[in-house]
Amino acid sequence: MIYNNTPKGEIYRRSGNIFKISSVHYSPLLLSSSRFTETSADYRHYFPVFNRCVFALQFAGKTSLGDMPFYSIPSLESKSLLRGGESDIGNYFLAGQTEFRFPVLWRISAAVFIGAGEVEDKIKNFGNDICVAGGGGLRIALNKKKSINLRFDIAFNNKGESGKYIKIREAF
Numbered sequence: 212m213i214y215n216n217t218p219k220g221e222i223y224r225r226s227g228n229i230f231k232i233s234s235v236h237y238s239p240l241l242l243s244s245s246r247f248t249e250t251s252a253d254y255r256h257y258f259p260v261f262n263r264c265v266f267a268l269q270f271a272g273k274t275s276l277g278d279m280p281f282y283s284i285p286s287l288e289s290k291s292l293l294r295g296g297e298s299d300i301g302n303y304f305l306a307g308q309t310e311f312r313f314p315v316l317w318r319i320s321a322a323v324f325i326g327a328g329e330v331e332d333k334i335k336n337f338g339n340d341i342c343v344a345g346g347g348g349l350r351i352a353l354n355k356k357k358s359i360n361l362r363f364d365i366a367f368n369n370k371g372e373s374g375k376y377i378k379i380r381e382a383f
Contacts, residue, residue: 223358223381225265228256237277247277255383263314269326269383270307285330287342293326294382295344295366295374301330305337310382318352320360324382344368353379 234250237243251273258266271292273285285304287296293306306328314320325345331337346366353359364376376382 223360224255224257224267226257226259228254230254245278245280247275247279247283249279249283250274260311265312267310267312267381267383268307269309271304272306273304275302287328287330292383293328293342293344294324294364294376295346295368295372296326296328297342297368297370297372299330299340299342301332303332303334303337304328304330308383312350312381315349318355320350320352321347322350322362322364322381323347324364324366342368342370348376350381 231253232251234248236248238246251271253269253271255267255269260266269292275283275285284300285302286298286300287293287304287306293308296306306326308324308326310322310324312320312322323345324347325343327341327343329337329339329341331340344366346364348362348364350360350362353361359379360381361379362376362381364382365373366376367373
């Protein structure tokens with residue numbers, strides 16, 4: 212299920228919100244090589260600030276239970292959610308982040324961001340190992356009319372790890 216009230220065709224969101232929720236079950240009866248269930252939820256909200264700035268929020272959670280392949284196990288480290296997060300994995304994932312995007316000069320803009328999250332094997336362990344990560348980056352408008360950006364981000368977390376990210380489009 213997806214709820215999205217942002218304008219159609221808008222790539223770089225400046226206002227509105229999005230809510231996605233999904234659950235998928237993999238089973239040998241359905242020709243899968245594994246038996247597991249993935250459930251996830253993602254909420255994003257965008258607030259326009261002044262003329263061309265955006266304040267964005269995101270909250271996400273995921274569970275993966277059963278005989279999961281490695282690529283389905285939740286992790287805090289991501290190109291979009293919790294940039295700079297730790298590389299731990301577990302069955303349950305919960306995180307949130309905020310980002311402020313603003314123009315700098317000509318086709319160059321910038322963003323600063325901070326987030327927190329945790330990934331655990333058991334729900335009862337939540338709150339014991341929260342990872343806080345933050346950083347900033349530059350954006351170069353590849354297509355100014357459609358607001359398609361090439362972004363360069365660097366992030367650090369409270370556990371001494373860092374990450375560098377180069378990607379087209381915003382993180383969320």
